């Protein structure tokens with residue numbers, strides 16, 4: 001059975017971080033306002049410490065945002081033909097003391113929403129590069145290493161990456177989970 005490594009944030013779930021930031025700041029930022037990968041960089045420097053305390057100790061990030069269309073049913077189908085592993089980072093060097101709290105939210109979200117994936121197949125690490133797989137699905141180009149098939153799901157921060165760059169790195173861009181199903185289930 002081929003091994004697939006699937007990322008969580010901005011691959012399975014979307015908009016969670018943006019909604020939390022907007023609630024915390026009482027703003028209506030959209031992705032046009034976000035520069036780069038980290039949504040919470042838009043929080044003013046003098047509020048960062050308080051924001052991180054709020055983020056890690058007061059809320060559950062997965063009460064916000066929503067899931068990609070067709071994601072649950074596609075992963076369920078994939079799990080019949082592939083060894084599906086969910087791989088999600090959690091280390092935040094800005095708040096090492098509290099960042100592990102998000103692990104509980106990640107674990108609980110996964111057992112509730114993807115009950116057909118064995119919890120033994122959850123991997124929580126920032127070092128996705130050390131885990132070889134046949135296929136990886138992620139919104140971050142740097143996480144598509146040590147695998148044969150690299151699927152980059154379009155997200156606010158990766159839209160500018162050129163087709164040429166993707167081609168050079170053997171990466172296939174997918175817009176949604178329907179396209180992922182077409183690539184991985186249509187044979």
Ligand SMILES: [Mg+2]
Nearest residue numbers: 007009010139
């Ligand atoms: Mg991600």
